[in-house]
Amino acid sequence: MKAKLKAECSKEKLKYIRGFVKESIEILEATDLEKEQIVLAIDEVCANAIIHGNQTNDTKQIILEIDVTETSLKVDISDIGLYDPEELAGRNKDIADIVKDKQKGGMGLKLVYSIMDNVEYYIKNNMSICSLTKVLK
Amino acid sequence: MKAKLKAECSKEKLKYIRGFVKESIEILEATDLEKEQIVLAIDEVCANAIIHGNQTNDTKQIILEIDVTETSLKVDISDIGLYDPEELAGRNKDIADIVKDKQKGGMGLKLVYSIMDNVEYYIKNNMSICSLTKVLK
Amino acid sequence: MEIFKQKQGDSLLISVEGELDASSSIDMDKAIEATINEGIYKLLINCEKLSYISSAGVGVFVSYVEDIKNKNGKIVFYKMQANVLSVLQILGLDKILSIAETEEEAKLILNEG
Amino acid sequence: MEIFKQKQGDSLLISVEGELDASSSIDMDKAIEATINEGIYKLLINCEKLSYISSAGVGVFVSYVEDIKNKNGKIVFYKMQANVLSVLQILGLDKILSIAETEEEAKLILNEG
Numbered sequence: 114m115k116a117k118l119k120a121e122c123s124k125e126k127l128k129y130i131r132g133f134v135k136e137s138i139e140i141l142e143a144t145d146l147e148k149e150q151i152v153l154a155i156d157e158v159c160a161n162a163i164i165h166g167n168q169t170n171d172t173k174q175i176i177l178e179i180d181v182t183e184t185s186l187k188v189d190i191s192d193i194g195l196y197d198p199e200e201l202a203g204r205n206k207d208i209a210d211i212v213k214d215k216q217k218g219g220m221g222l223k224l225v226y227s228i229m230d231n232v233e234y235y236i237k238n239n240m241s242i243c244s245l246t247k248v249l250k
Numbered sequence: 251m252k253a254k255l256k257a258e259c260s261k262e263k264l265k266y267i268r269g270f271v272k273e274s275i276e277i278l279e280a281t282d283l284e285k286e287q288i289v290l291a292i293d294e295v296c297a298n299a300i301i302h303g304n305q306t307n308d309t310k311q312i313i314l315e316i317d318v319t320e321t322s323l324k325v326d327i328s329d330i331g332l333y334d335p336e337e338l339a340g341r342n343k344d345i346a347d348i349v350k351d352k353q354k355g356g357m358g359l360k361l362v363y364s365i366m367d368n369v370e371y372y373i374k375n376n377m378s379i380c381s382l383t384k385v386l387k
Numbered sequence: 388m389e390i391f392k393q394k395q396g397d398s399l400l401i402s403v404e405g406e407l408d409a410s411s412s413i414d415m416d417k418a419i420e421a422t423i424n425e426g427i428y429k430l431l432i433n434c435e436k437l438s439y440i441s442s443a444g445v446g447v448f449v450s451y452v453e454d455i456k457n458k459n460g461k462i463v464f465y466k467m468q469a470n471v472l473s474v475l476q477i478l479g480l481d482k483i484l485s486i487a488e489t490e491e492e493a494k495l496i497l498n499e500g
Numbered sequence: 501m502e503i504f505k506q507k508q509g510d511s512l513l514i515s516v517e518g519e520l521d522a523s524s525s526i527d528m529d530k531a532i533e534a535t536i537n538e539g540i541y542k543l544l545i546n547c548e549k550l551s552y553i554s555s556a557g558v559g560v561f562v563s564y565v566e567d568i569k570n571k572n573g574k575i576v577f578y579k580m581q582a583n584v585l586s587v588l589q590i591l592g593l594d595k596i597l598s599i600a601e602t603e604e605e606a607k608l609i610l611n612e613g
């Protein structure tokens with residue numbers, strides 16, 4: 114099945130997006146915990162697209178495209194903020210240093226990379242796209 | 251928000267479609283019962299598109315497009331079966347006659363027309379489209 | 388959807404759980420057909436755990452109403468959830484089908500007149 | 501998300517219910533900041549009804565760990581659901597934060613050394 118969602122860039126929309134994702138990946142043959150983690154990974158990328166990619170400007174939209182079968186998942190999240198994927202490298206910072214530096218952020222991409230099999234960033238049609246994939250064993 | 255789903259034409263997909271619809275219309279400011287009835291109306295049109303429009307051929311797909319705000323809903327359901335909207339008139343048959351004639355079908359569109367504000371059928375790009383709208387008061 | 392059958396004298400109690408849609412209604416159709424083929428025409432349908440019904444689910448019950456009536460039988464529903472009841476109400480079937488609140492009431496209706 | 505606060509001697513019990521995400525974490529941040537501004541550095545976080553947490557929610561707690569430690573305080577979580585715990589585990593925070601199973605255990609940890 115293929116599911117697509119366009120949502121305004123406001124943080125309040127995140128909970129609806131999660132509900133939408135939860136239902137869209139329902140056919141995946143994964144445990145509830147695995148599905149919850151996948152919802153989390155997608156939530157993190159959407160939050161980044163809304164907050165960093167579009168500065169929570171709710172006249173802007175993010176686009177979520179989900180392609181799911183019983184055993185595989187591909188999700189593309191697009192936002193109009195054109196950023197350099199190289200700058201997302203913050204995810205390698207040590208967790209103990211994040212605590213020491215009293216950071217509130219910088220943990221989202223760590224989760225995304227841990228939960229998904231593959232994470233790719235690229236630019237197409239003037240949109241920044243984050244493409245997530247996972248194949249169930 | 252705008253949500254879109256492509257699903258294979260098999261009746262087993264209907265329950266995922268309902269789950270998807272339920273989440274997609276979550277922001278509507280309607281009662282739970284109203285939302286359940288809207289899910290039902292959309293389920294009926296999708297079932298028709300899968301069964302009558304595509305003869306439950308699961309190599310074919312139906313497309314669901316939802317445009318929702320807090321107070322309004324527009325849903326387009328597309329299938330490749332090209333039918334004459336005039337032929338859908340069966341919905342006017344009296345319910346007592348349906349019982350007398352031992353019919354198993356012919357009640358779906360009655361529900362759809364009761365629940366939604368407006369129901370329109372048209373053909374575009376060689377697809378049959380059923381367009382449902384509802385505005386909350 | 389799951390169907391549980393329980394014979395009670397000359398009647399059958401069918402408990403239906405889950406969602407009765409265009410897909411699962413086929414199983415319900417078979418269950419009722421089998422009951423009638425066994426010569427049982429008194430049916431109690433426990434809807435307490437029926438969370439969803441679409442027109443295809445309604446259609447299964449509707450299609451047997453005449454045959455059951457012709458055999459002096461009856462089909463009585465009880466403990467319907469609000470959303471399921473609303474579907475029958477929209478169709479005007481709440482006035483044609485027998486719908487009870489409790490199991491006791493359903494049994495009274497089943498065995499009357 | 502909803503936050504319930506309850507003062508217990510020199511410590512504060514915060515019960516958090518619902519989903520702690522990039523949107524609702526702002527309220528949690530305010531709640532903890534207010535607590536620290538009142539001079540309370542012993543925090544018990546009841547997670548029994550916390551059904552979801554994202555990195556933004558985690559970040560709120562993480563950002564106060566150092567300040568609280570510097571004041572000889574502590575922040576102890578308890579009754580975490582499996583999905584919430586798994587988020588902290590993926591990040592390796594289960595070894596850095598204090599996480600207890602029960603309220604009693606959490607209080608012991610809060611008041612020890």
Ligand SMILES: Nc1ncnc2c1ncn2[C@@H]1O[C@H](COP(=O)(O)OP(=O)(O)O)[C@@H](O)[C@H]1O
Pocket residue numbers: 157161162163165166167192194196200201202203204217218219220221222223241555556
């Ligand atoms: N869609 C995006 N557009 C622009 N910058 C982004 C985007 N996604 C991530 N980033 C950058 O990557 C950093 C790390 O992201 P993340 O690990 O999710 O942490 P956080 O968002 O909590 O800071 C962000 O702080 C931001 O600078």
Ligand SMILES: Nc1ncnc2c1ncn2[C@@H]1O[C@H](COP(=O)(O)OP(=O)(O)O)[C@@H](O)[C@H]1O
Pocket residue numbers: 294298299300302303304329331333337338339340341354355356357358359360378442443
């Ligand atoms: N998408 C469709 N393609 C072709 N025919 C359709 C479509 N939708 C409805 N119909 C026709 O309209 C009739 C009435 O539809 P409905 O009221 O839903 O009853 P049912 O599908 O249970 O027969 C159907 O039996 C079918 O002949």
